[in-house]
Amino acid sequence: MKRVRWGILGTASIARRMVVPAIQRSEWGTVAGVASRELNRAKDFAAQCGIPAAYGSYGEMVNAEDVDAVYIPLTNDLHLPWILASIAAGKHVLCEKPLALNAGEVRRIQAAADGSGLLVMEGICSHFHPVHERVRELVSQGTIGDVHLVRMSVSSDFSERPNDFRWKKELGGGGLLDLGCYCVRTARMILKAEPRSVAAHATFDPETGVDTNMFVMLMFDGGVTAMIDCGILSTFRNGYEVIGTRGKIVVDTPFGNSTETRKLTVYDTRSNVVIEEWPTAHQINVQMDVVSRCIAEGTAAPVPLAESLQNARVLDACMESALQGGCTVAVR
Secondary structure (H helix, E strand, O other), rough: OOOOEEEEEEEOHHHHHOOOOOOOOOOOEEEEEEEEOOOHHHHHHHHHHHHOEOEEEEEEEEOOOOEEEEEEEOOOOHHHHHHHHHHHOOOEEEEEOOOOHHHHHHHHHHHHHHHOOOOOEEEEEHHHHHHHHHHHHHOOOOOOOOEEEEEEEEEEEEEOOOOOHHHHHOOOOHHHHHHHHHHHHHHHHHHHOOOOEEEEEEEEEEOOOOEEEEEEEEEOOHHOEEEEEOOOEEEEEEEEEEEEEOEEEEEEEEOOOOEEEEEEEEEEEOEEEEEOOOOOOOOOHHHHHHHHHHHHHHOOOOOOHHHHHHHHHHHHHHHHHHHHHOOOOEOO
């Protein structure tokens, strides 16, 4: 079995802490090289992580003959150019969420990837944790009756990290792209439907212009609603609930990479616990193993670009609504 040879484009913390170890544990992948715009930084990263090659430019690694696939953990503004460069060099791509800054950029990625024979995928690690699929299964089985509301809260306080990219609008910062993308996708997945319109209200940092906190309503056919609040200037929250006519499902700590075990509780209409489960997985380990295997075997990406495009369309509508003071915006 030939292992997929990954190149790491950048020395981001998530690559060092999570992704490189996950690839090194995988039966289907290996880390062939790491690139930085500063060669010494790449060399230090390679030495610490046991990576055989270090590159002093992104372009050098993207075009290296001993690299099959590129993992991109760069700031959001750099996703599009380096995805396109990787495709042009004949490399498979796994790029951290969000895949691009907007739906227009995702369409450009789709056009470049179409017919290339390459796997190009948005890295949505929560897709690989079984808790969300279990929620979807319970909803499909009618365990809580007809669902009419999904409510999600994901936020953190980045006020003491002023140099973080999330505070830089030109880098694609803000809470919606960083955290809201998870919520929008998970709500769509659970409901197996697409919102027809959205309404959003946000606070924007007066100095940087990034959205610091945002409240979103996704409106689906049949009166079903998803209520999402997310932000980078708020107390830590991480949870969601799915509310139906015969009960509700509550998931604690559904997002993030530091927790492997997520608690899932089903309540009846009188708030009695009827099911309690603790689905467990190291979602990045699973992601890197599954994606590497798909590349090695030539099978389709588990998260297709069409899915990333639809999520981007909804996020675009959310930002449009927030910038217009909360008016309802149709999802195009």
